[in-house]
Amino acid sequence: MNGKKYSVVIAGGGSTFTPGFVLDLIKSQDKFPMRQLKFYDNDEERQRKIGEAVKIIMKERAPQIKFSYTTDPKEAFTDVDFVMGSIRVGKYHMRSLDEKIPLKYGVNGQETTGPGGMAYGLRSIPAIIQIIDWMQEYSPNAWMINYSNTIAIVAEACRRLRPNAKVINICDMPIDDMDRMAAICGLDSWHDIDFNYYGLNHFGWWKEVRNKKTGEDLMPKLKEYVKDHGYWVGGDYDKDTEPSWEATFRKVADDYKMDPETLPNNYMQYYYFPQYEVANADPKHTRTDEIREHRQKIVFGECERIVKAGTAKNNIWDISGLHSEYIVDIIHAIAYNTHEKFLANCPNNGAISNMDPDSIVEVPALFGADGIQPMATGKAGRFQRGLMMEQQTCEKLVVDAYEQHSYQKMLQAFALNKTVPDASVAKKILDDMIPVNAPYWPELK
Template sequence: MTIKLVVIGGGSSYTPEIIEGIILRHHSFPVTEIVLVDIEEGNQKLEIVGQLAKRMIEKSNKPIKLSWTLDRKEALKQADFVSTQIRVGGLTARSKDERIPLQHGYIGQETNGAGGIFKALRTIPVLLELARDVHEICPQAWVINFTNPAGIVTEALLKHSPHKKVIGVCNIPYNMRYSTAEILNTKPKNVMIEFIGLNHYVFGRKVFVNGVDYTSEVLTKVSQGLDYSPANIVNLGWSKTFIEATSLLPNPYHQYYFQTAAVLKKDKQALEENGTRAEVVRRLEKSLFELYKNPDLCDKPKELEERGGAFYSDVACSLMDSIYNNKADIQTVNTLNKGAIPELPEDSVIEVNSVITKNGPQPITVGALPNSVKGHIYQMKAFEELVIRASITGHYKDAYLAMVMNPLIGDEVGSKTLLDALLEAHKDYLPQF
């Protein structure tokens, strides 16, 4: 039996992590072919990553055929899994998403606020086109999306493309579980967090270790300064009052919404001292690709973990393994609500623990939203729907509504000023507008 994986955005610096994940799981998930796909602008990186991936596979001695190409439609033929890790406009676009809002006095971040909106506006049309190709060329394939903003993008694909075998993944629940295991001095496999909410807006409601409730202990430690943030987010800590009042485990992205003034001040200072996070990543990627060029390098370098999205690929590989083997294990994914959170629409995408089967994720019912954050989650879901609508219609008023209803922007005059600046900055990647 053959298993073919196509990696869209194959020239990404994250790709060695996917290759490593496939190699490590080959005993249970025996992939026979991997095709790395990129666009002309990424051809040089694709060649470098392809050569490293080839060396990694050769060292592993696994019977995996590897190739790389710019011909997406040819690559998709007979694919079983298609992973997506693209950045429309590259790091230059990300830098604009971060710098321009900061210049106007708003949070500048690649997946939240105005930057996240514009990342979605650029990305959704491109991935809708990919989903149509998948549906026509390899309708049996599962699309595993870890292109951000993952929840919004996944909902757009499930609602507006003919292809319904789409699952979104994020490294934040993974990060939270591993960090929680660290502070409880146990192994991550022993930890289960009950998640409730949306991508980058998900809370941990309960924490269990081997079935025993450790929520109180974890919340106490978080209020004492636990740092469980990824590399791209500097943790500011949480007050005891906030943790006790909400009785929820926040994720690292919540600081943008509940510590906005402090984050804005910190980010403005970082901009002056080091440039945008995109510019920091550009320097990091330059050094990573120099490492990748080394003909003696046959493994994923440790330095890759300095990227904020490290471990995304590991999450994706675990998900594909579970689908292929019908494992019925529990993983946290972005998928259709289907009543798991009764207050949200059935066809909205939430981030939720799900039983992973050969037919995809079956979300586990988590029940009513906590009163402490119910209003926020309603607003965020309505905002996400506005972003999706704007990305498809290309109507100015739809984009404006998305901006003004985002809790990190809100101001009706400021929203228009910021919208106009970002539309002009990204016009080459927004043909729908």
């Protein structure tokens, strides 16, 4: 420990994930001591609901940490060491349209894959670039840890538009899969696993999984389990898992059969079996509706309860969350230069030896005070490389569309995507998405 206490701003203070993240930050004061925590959001009312509850949490559990929330960028981004990017441009209203418009034409509707993911990515680019610019203006020595989707598209935009910015783009979804692998193998958590993984965001494969302490190869045991059960663990581990996620983790059994030499990220089902996803979707009730009915209602209800009671005792976030713990681990590694291994979305530059240097890939990297050092993962298999080349070209075309205000480039991105059957369907989806995205997208000509 260097004796320093850190200042953090969460960009997206109104997120339903924010309270859980704050609780994990508080619990981690021995490894990441803080002097200040700020929230920034452009939705004042939504942030106030979260912020007033967190104010009580901070007063009760970490009164030594100065806390505030604001809609003023200068106030938010001045005097900070870390910016945590957790924004959703257009909020759940636009996510719902990302899911439902493609389903109208028999195409998978999902927030980070297919046309919905590309639409979301195009919305996110200007907002993330703006946050980077505020950070560089008001706290030029700060690091931004961005986990705002669509990560691959945002990371490509950062590579092109802000190549020298101190921004690291991460995703916590593989950690969820690895924690399940640990449970399958009788280990305590994903921290007990060492791994070799490669791919794109929400689009990757494990080449190697080992017991970090003993070096034991866990792949044979995992493959035997996954071929029948996917990543579904069941029992106490999954007692709070929602039905749609249960289906996702079980479907990994079919994903695995596409290449039994590796273990897939659970998102591969959207690319391997897009028509299965459409057949099993309800175009009138998608994942966004589930969130509105469950997580969003629960989180804002709990915040209201805390404010009314004037105490945060026995709140619903007292059990640590896997995803927020992961983010705390990452900022600790950067703050204390530990060079721990986590996954990053970054320019390839040889990490996957048979992919282009400027491809944005998701690979293991060592995290330290100077940022990340991507690790070599070897060659991508022929099957995987073919899939990756197609998908990362779609992502690059979306950023082309942003830079050039190009309808043609966005249409090409949709038409090329593996989830879309042909160009005529791609055009229908795009033409429906343009008017609803008018407040967020550049004008496509």
